[in-house]
Amino acid sequence: MDKALEHQFVALLEKHQNIVHKVCRLYTNNQDAHNDLFQEITIQLWKAYPKFRGEAKFSTWMYRVGLNTAITLYRKSKRTIKTQEFETVSFKxxxxxxxxxxxxxxxxxxxxxxxxxxxxxxxxxxxxxxxxxxxxxxxxxxxxxxxxxxxxxxxxxxxxxxxx
Amino acid sequence: MDELDLLKKDWQQKARPEEKQLTSKELHPMLFKKSSSIVKTLFYISIAELLLWVLINTIPYFSSKEYRAELAMMYGNEDVLLAITIFSYSIILVFVYLLFRAHQSISVTDTVKNLMKSILKTRKVIKYYVIYNLVMAFLAMCFGLYESIYENPKVSAQFAHFSDKQKFVSTLIMLVVTALFVGVIWLFYRLIYGILLKRLNKNYAELKKLEV
CATH class of the missing domain: 1.10.10.10 (Winged helix-like DNA-binding domain superfamily/Winged helix DNA-binding domain)
Known part of the structure; x- marks a missing residue:
């Protein structure tokens, strides 16, 4: 994919990255899992970006891809073990x-x-x-x-x- | 202030200290990392599934001449064996096409519900493919057993000594063992997909529940 598209996408992602952080905040319970999910959402957003036509706002489109990744596509990494769930509240x-x-x-x-x-x-x-x-x-x-x-x-x- | 407004206010505050704001330089390499999404896993499983059964179907053609001759004798002649092979490859091609279409319809920009639906549809195609192969394997094993009992001179001579009851019991045992063998493979599949899609199935059921 061309470099211009890459730069355009990264600039938009940088500006709206809080949306991704918030999805991760809600669906993960420790820093490692947060980073993992952030990574996966970024990949999915980038893969889908060439089809983004700009009919919807970039942020609205991000909500959908972010939630879809968190709820459906993302497979919890082995690091996200259940015993860590108690960390949740203090971490958040x-x-x-x-x-x-x-x-x-x-x-x-x-x-x-x-x-x-x-x-x-x-x-x-x-x-x-x-x-x-x-x-x-x-x-x-x-x-x-x-x-x-x-x-x-x-x-x-x-x-x-x-x-x- | 309403309790939920309190939550909303807190939620909408600026980024939290632990949520590091990444620069474009840090974000850029993330675009090219490997995805570990469930769709990718399902894709690899379906490819492995296809290859496995293609391999099993190909075995007769790459095994010894004697074995092929034996198989041809079992089916009557070489043409029947060829027809069966062509048929099984056509079925595989149909499944390849269905899988391709199912994978194509998966889109991360779809609604949450539709995305789940299309992933489950892909899983269904793989399921039917597995069922088809297991049924065929079961039939082939039964046919093979029947042939070896009645057509193989050594085995049929031994079988001829059996009383009717013994014949019935031994046939039943062979059938049960074959069914068990196929059943165990089926359970194995169910377990793999059960684990892989547990969360997806749960969430899909939750969404469906909202419609009742």
């Missing part, structure tokens, strides 16, 4: 606000989010990224109504963690 939430109650609430919320299944995580991710239901349904391939119903259930589930 450093540098949080100093307010104790808020800190505690956030900790609980993140804990709850990490316990959701892959599909629920995808819903929460798109919600946190302020995507509307039409975008959520288009990304996941489910109807808008079903996305809304499921999202409300997940939100309820998360709220109960704080107000049991």
């Amino acid at each position: 939430i450093k540098a949080e606000p100093y307010d104790d109650t808020q800190d505690q609430q956030l900790k609980l919320l993140y804990q709850a989010v990490y316990q959701l299944n892959d599909i629920e995580k995808a819903l929460v991710f798109l919600y946190l990224e302020e995507k509307n239901y039409s975008e959520i349904s288009e990304t996941l391939g489910i109807t808008e109504v079903n996305a809304r119903v499921k999202m409300n259930r997940v939100k309820k589930k998360l709220r109960t963690v704080l107000n049991p």
Whole structure:
């Protein structure tokens, strides 16, 4: 593939790399796995880039490829052993606000989010990224109504963690 | 403030210290690293599957003349053996085409659900290919057993001494052993794909559940 395309892609990826980091943040539980998934998403984005026509925003397109890689294509590396799951929370939430109650609430919320299944995580991710239901349904391939119903259930589930 | 707004606010904050912002110089080499995606694994498995059965089908042609003559005798004549071989290669070609099409339809830019669907479709093609080969292997083994019992002079002479009950029991035992052999291979396949696609199947079921 030509060099110009490579440079164009890398520049876009550099600018929007936070999207990839956020997907990795949600779907992995340690630094090694985070890096592995980041690598795999980058490969998949690059492989699909020649077909990217620019009809959608680059960032929107990244959400789809990122989630598809995390949920379906990525095979957890051997390094991602289950015993490391307890690291999750401390790894994910450093540098949080100093307010104790808020800190505690956030900790609980993140804990709850990490316990959701892959599909629920995808819903929460798109919600946190302020995507509307039409975008959520288009990304996941489910109807808008079903996305809304499921999202409300997940939100309820998360709220109960704080107000049991 | 709503609890979830709190989460949203925290989520949308700038990059976290542990999430190192990579420069283009660091990102560029990542483009050319090897992928370890499930699609790639499935692709290699399907190629291995095709080669394995092509090899098995080719064995009679590369083995000794005597063995081929024996096989030809078993099937009646060389033409039947040739016809069977042509048939099995045609089936393999059909599967190659189906697999190619299935792999082509897998796209990472599809919706989450469609991507899962197309991967599972590819897996189905491999499954049918394996089933076809196992059924053919079972039939060939049964046919081989039948032929050696009734056509091979040494074996048929020995078999002639058996009482009806003994004949029935020994045939049954041979059939069960053959079925077990094929069954074990089938279980082995199920295990491999079961492990490989466990997460995918679970997530697909979860998405399907949303539609009910």
